[in-house]
Amino acid sequence: MSENIDFSSKHFVIHSLAEGIFAAIATDGGHAICNSGLVDLGGQLIVFDTCLTPQAASDLRRFATARYGPTPQLVINSHYHNDHIWGNQVFAADAPIISSDRTRALIATSGMEEFTWYSANSAQQLQSLRDQYQSADDECQRKELLLWMGEYEGVVEALPQLKVCLPNVTFDGRLKIIGAKRSCELINFPNGHSGSDTVLHLPQDGIVFMGDLLFVGCHPYLGDGDPFMLLKALRELSLLDAACYVPGHGQAGTVADVHMLIEYIEECLDTAQTLLKTGKPGDSKIKEIKVPEKYADWQVSKFYPSNINFICQCLSSSITRSG
Numbered sequence: 305m306s307e308n309i310d311f312s313s314k315h316f317v318i319h320s321l322a323e324g325i326f327a328a329i330a331t332d333g334g335h336a337i338c339n340s341g342l343v344d345l346g347g348q349l350i351v352f353d354t355c356l357t358p359q360a361a362s363d364l365r366r367f368a369t370a371r372y373g374p375t376p377q378l379v380i381n382s383h384y385h386n387d388h389i390w391g392n393q394v395f396a397a398d399a400p401i402i403s404s405d406r407t408r409a410l411i412a413t414s415g416m417e418e419f420t421w422y423s424a425n426s427a428q429q430l431q432s433l434r435d436q437y438q439s440a441d442d443e444c445q446r447k448e449l450l451l452w453m454g455e456y457e458g459v460v461e462a463l464p465q466l467k468v469c470l471p472n473v474t475f476d477g478r479l480k481i482i483g484a485k486r487s488c489e490l491i492n493f494p495n496g497h498s499g500s501d502t503v504l505h506l507p508q509d510g511i512v513f514m515g516d517l518l519f520v521g522c523h524p525y526l527g528d529g530d531p532f533m534l535l536k537a538l539r540e541l542s543l544l545d546a547a548c549y550v551p552g553h554g555q556a557g558t559v560a561d562v563h564m565l566i567e568y569i570e571e572c573l574d575t576a577q578t579l580l581k582t583g584k585p586g587d588s589k590i591k592e593i594k595v596p597e598k599y600a601d602w603q604v605s606k607f608y609p610s611n612i613n614f615i616c617q618c619l620s621s622s623i624t625r626s627g
Contacts, residue, residue: 311367315360316340318367319556322509324485327550328355328364333450335458336360337387338552341504341513342368342376345483349376351399352504352513353552354391357458358466361391378402378481380490381471382515383498384410385528386418387455388552390462392469402479403471404492406500411470414499419468422459430456448604493517493537495530497552503541510547517541520554520561523599523607524568527614531569538566554603568599576615590616 309318309326315334319327324344330336341352342364349372354361368376379395381403382388389411392401403411433456437449459466479490489505497516504513516525517537526534541549542562550556575593595608 311370313360313363313367315355315357315363321511321548321550321556325506325509325511326367327513327556328367329555330355330360330553332447333454334360335454335461337451337455337458338516339550339554340364341550343488343504343506344372344485345481345488346485348378348481348483349374350378350380350481350488350504351376351395352380353382353388353515354379354395356387356390356455357462358391358394359458359462361394364391365394375399380502380504381407381411382503382513382552383407383501384415385498385516386415386422388515389415390459390466390468393467396469400473401469401471402473402475402490404500404502405474405476406492406494407498407502408471408474410499411468416468419466423463426456426459426463430460444605448606451603493540494533496534496537497524497526497529499528501529501537505544505546507545510545511550512541512544512546512548513550514541514552516552518549518551518557518562518565520551520557521601522551522554522603523595523605523611524565525604525607526569526572526611531573531615531618535566535569538562538569542566571596572611572615573619576612576619579612579616580619 307320309320311318315336316328316330319329321327326342328340330339335357337356338353340355343350375398376395377399379399379401384407433449433453440446481488486508490502491505492502494500501515501517542559548556549562590609590613595605
């Protein structure tokens with residue numbers, strides 16, 4: 305499905321998905337954290353998501369200019385979470401930044417609150433993670449700590465020059481962009497993974513850049529969206545005539561990975577409903593639940609209990625409102 309491209313970066317590995325379409329798959333311990341995309345429409349070069357840090361975004365820009373000469377002309381922000389947008393400043397002088405109306409509003413509010421928190425706490429968080437890494441004797445735990453250490457190392461390094469660049473072009477619903485070689489469509493889904501999530505669909509090539517609507521080989525983070533709306537979005541996207549679905553985190557996948565995430569969310573819902581039927585679930589009770597065997601080797605296992613807890617809260621609120 306994809307071919308590795310010879311390009312040196314500690315932040316990601318470049319995969320060629322089709323002629324003129326590339327996925328930058330984040331490397332554990334690097335400062336990208338999320339996956340990004342680079343698409344040559346013909347006369348327009350698009351970046352989809354700009355990584356957590358300007359360091360990683362600069363490598364992505366370096367690859368783009370080495371391959372095509374000019375810098376990217378369009379930047380897409382899939383949603384407001386920092387690991388997808390804090391590289392914006394690397395492209396902002398040369399390219400419009402496009403997002404949904406709601407994503408821009410969230411960057412300007414919740415996103416700025418996130419920036420303030422990271423500015424105040426990243427150095428302390430990094431030291432704590434380094435201490436945990438030194439004392440950890442479990443290989444899986446050390447691997448996950450390496451991922452989080454990369455995040456905070458990147459932020460601490462970037463903070464003296466880091467700034468939040470807001471999108472300056474917004475849309476609502478769908479937006480089609482037409483190039484000389486191919487066209488693409490931006491499709492927005494409300495309240496799935498976050499308050500607003502945009503995918504980049506390349507119908508001629510059968511490729512979808514999913515942002516964080518999809519995680520592959522990695523527990524998703526459900527705590528900022530609505531599990532029912534996320535299921536609705538995933539079911540709709542699974543019906544596209546696409547052979548490749550690029551997640552926000554994990555390796556490029558197929559529709560089977562979309563179905564796997566649907567199954568994961570449905571099982572989390574079932575688990576939460578069972579807990580609620582047996583009484584109000586506490587944190588200790590939720591932590592006792594083991595990750596199902598089929599997801600045991602997925603990264604970021606700490607998201608599993610938090611996902612169950614979040615869904616319990618969602619279901620409890622729904623019961624309270626209906627009652």
